[in-house]
Amino acid sequence: MNNRHLYVLTSLLILAGLALFSYKLLVLHFPLSPDSQVKIWDMEVRVSFLAKDRPIKVSLYIPRTSSNYALLDENLVSRGYGTRIRKVAGNRQVVWSIRKASGQQTLYYRATLQKLRSPDELAPAKPEPLQAGKSDLKGARLMAAMAVVDDIRARSVDTDMLVSELMMRLNAPKLNQNLDLLLGSAPTELTRARTAVDILQLAGLQARIAHGVQLSEFQRDLNVVHWLQVLQRDHWRPYDLATGEAGVSDDYYLIWHSNKSLIKMRGGKQLKATISVVLNKTAALYGILLQSKADMPALYKFSLHSLPVDKQATYHIMLLIPLGALLLVFLRNVIGIKTFGTFMPVLIALAFRETQLLWGLILFSLVIAAGLMVRLYLERLKLLLVPRLASVLIVVILLITALSIFSDNLGLERGLSIALFPMVIMTMTIERMSIVWEELGRKEAMQQGIGSLAVAALAYIVMINQQMNHLVFVFPEILLVVLALSLLLGRYSGYRLLELIRFRALLRGSS
């Protein structure tokens, strides 16, 4: 009666539904379609060593969300070990410890990574500054380093050039005297990197060595790669160690930055750490869910994806029913189609999901036709209503069983899914149809029967749609909009489409 009230209510519902929907879509990037994919890596660090009945403590640097990769999920496999994850000088480190262990030991760290669409999307707002330029150069080495600084400063106008000049000199096949002194004989890549950091700090820059892995499709026993990072305007700018060029490959993933090594151990022997990665292309949704699990635990907890997978299937079906119901409201109140029973077609449509449309229609018609014949025959026996309904139900079940066995023998697998038809609903349909048949004639009964099947088929087409399926499951808030629409249809007072045909006689007379 009070239309204002209804309009306010429905606009609130629509607003709430759309707001939540667009938040998930635009801010959290939930995918609109079921088949968009993202790249997800599984990374594993396997740590093995020999223990000899003594207390053991192993610490391993572990990664975090970097400027180009998000750490979605991580876990540790370490039976019997106490574990602790701590932060040291801007790095993360897992510490395994045990009072006593013996024999070969294996510990695992596993992480799931996702490439970020745009770099820096999730990077920490401000990198922690390093303790400023304390270089431990002394004496002659300090003098040599200062000479190098002067030399490269004279030839560069900005940091990029400075670093490139320095690396060129450090990597030259024939080193000059000063560098020779600093690097010593047969320098490794890492010694070069350390020297570079020392010199850059001496030049008044904040620099550090970054260590990480290069992510690839599939790789066992990955090498740790190193590069240089120099702080510029609140941003750690990467430089290639070999060329001194700014920027490193996009697939470099930072694990830690310090002068220490990846792993350290006390109490064991033959320590070995191997890193491997595997690339998985998964549904975009999975990545986003993991991400929201990490970033917004509350949102994840209240989504359907937090349910066990086998339970999720039930909700896939349940959430589709409102769509079917809305369609039914539309077909009945706006088009004016008559059906047996209000929601019977929607339930039949659910059963069609198992049988596929054509088979569903054939099997359904078969059972109804056979049931109807039995029912019309029972009419002659003059049975009381409830026993008669029970008898028809039993006949329906027998029919379904017979059809299942028959089609199985014929090797038609589809036939078996007929058992999923809602038997009580079918029984009521048969009963209603037989009454309409007797009271209003065969034509009316057939019309309503075909009407019901047509509505069921339409509802099936809506409910089987992968896109719809995905939408309601990922964005259940859409159902608020569906609710609002069906509330609005509840006050629809225009003509039904079939009424236009019905009342045409009236117009012909008047004009």
Added chain:
Amino acid sequence: MLNIARRLKSADVLGINRRNAQYTLPHNARRLYPLVDNKARTKQLAMAMGIPVPELYGIIDYEHQRRNLHELLERYPDFVVKPARGSGGKGIVMITGRQGQLYRKVNGQVLSWDDLKHHVSNILAGMYSLGGQPDQALLEYHVLIDPVFQAISYQGVPDIRIVIFLGVPVMAMVRLPTRQSEGKANLHQGAIGAGIDIVTGITLDAVRKNQIVTEQPDTGFPVSGIQVPHWDTMLKTSARCHEMTGLGYQGADFVLDRDKGALLLEVNARPGLNIQIANQAGLHNRLKLVEQHQQSLKSVDDRVAFARQHFAAQ
């Protein structure tokens, strides 16, 4: 299609959605529905107000009372069995005579005593009632057709439907049984409906299955131009139905008995919309007019006068 919708709208034709949203839902309180959904209660109400109805011979509530049925019916040679909560003519059996254990229906078919008992138990089990609730079977007087309608109804009694809004009779029609409708005057069952001019009580053309017809298909006699007897009484009684049921929007069904005159058969809280086709006129403008003058339409006489003044057939 849109064009048809526009023309129907300008002809003030009422659609089912609007009827529900603007008339039945707001004007008919749900608690009043049982009064009219159960024909036994409607009969009681009418009798209490002194409105004549077909005499009730008996009510059967329980299966075992069926045994009394035989006894009850010994006394009456012809009678009607109907479900108290039935609708659309479903489950109504009219018996016109008996030979021993055999009962003859209006169309000449014969029912055995067993058939009749089974029919009654179907009624009790709720086969014909809304939503399948358990029901009662009513046994009542078989109305005898008024000679005026003899020529234009086939084996049965026509009934006269008057739609009443806020106590004002707004539109009327007579429904004539046909061979197809088995003596029942329900349009769904194949009966034909002819509009009635509210002012004069004279019939207009008829419709059958949404088509306009001018004569009774089984007898071939013209249906229009017939003066319905007892029209003034019926119009007045229909206006009183507003006080009787309390429903704002309703349809009263009368039958004309050869000897007893106009009898109230039943009241409907959701009267159908085909009456508009039978009258070649829309209901909506009439309903709006009544709504506008609602305040001044207090007494039964005022309301009947209002109807006569405004709702003449064109």
